[in-house]
Amino acid sequence: MDPSLSALLPYLTCATRPTAWFADENALAVSFNAGDAGANLTAFSNRYDVDQRLRRLGVRSHFCDFDAAALQRADYTSVVYRISKEKPLAHHLINRAYRCLDAGGRLVLGGEKSEGIKSYTQKAAALFGSPAALRKHGKVYIGEIAKAAGANPDQAAWLDDQHYGDLRPIARLDGHTLYSKPGVFGWNKVDAGSALLIDNLQAALETLPRPPASLLDLGCGYGYLTLASAAIGAGRRVATDNNAAALAAAGHNFRSAGLAVEVTAGDCGDRLTERFDLILCNPPFHQGFTVAGDLTDKFLQAAGRLLNPTGLALFVVNRFVPLPRRAAVFFRRLTPLADNRSFSVFALAQPRT
């Protein structure tokens, strides 16, 4: 388990007063018994797989993008937060913690020096109007900051979250503006691997006996692959991701492009039961503490389960991911479609399941 979360566990398992836990991807491998503290503990997670795991551990959990609507209560006695990798999110959550806590309530931060825990703790102390206590547990630091009664932070004390909650234009595609936001993987650009997949889409479709009637965007992010393949006249389109910010951005982009797409949360499409004629996928390379290979297998397995026996799954991966070997477990046919110095695109067919 992540050492910073291990150091924070006592604050979660001994919650005797209302405690909010901001749990991002770092909490994926968390393991503990919520026990009696469970009644006082409420988790908020932007990751569907984390949310589901916490529920299984007996924690009341909400899947959300840490937005104001989800975090309405302002009377928590504690907020526990293992700092995120992404700075705008970390700043957003420290600001959010201030709003969620009642006077005298405390924020408990955990993280390592190289992740900026000291600086986050100092910034939180300035916002909260009281000194921070910082303690070292091995290589992990725990910072505790109480919210001063009657504090009224001036504008300069709020941490710059780059308007974390707001969608913003990032690119143009076929006459439409694409919107995205911090919190979405690679949020501010078109992924070069995904662009390579789309460049090879038409040629791949020509190998099919008929145009695909259904399309699944597996790990859809802000929806690029679905939007860039809109010219395919698929009657049914589904886009799924495990990240709340990605789902919000994708939904917005599909609506503004006038494209009918069912957007659904899931861990590699685990809630989907139908099969699709075409699956488009750019699986994540690194995520949290999981190694890339495990995730590639997980996405391949999901594609094998969700692809029609006569359908096609297009995958783009970093060039050094040994996709042919891994895909052979789940598909009988693999065709290399394109390769540049960074990415490879493959067509997978005839799922074994």
Ligand SMILES: C[S@@+](CC[C@H](N)C(=O)[O-])C[C@H]1O[C@@H](n2cnc3c(N)ncnc32)[C@H](O)[C@@H]1O
């Ligand atoms: C490399 S990005 C590709 C995003 C998008 N398809 C594109 O082309 O821009 C991988 C996506 O997979 C999502 N993801 C990671 N783990 C996932 C999981 N277990 N289930 C569903 N989606 C996941 C990430 O949130 C991210 O949006």
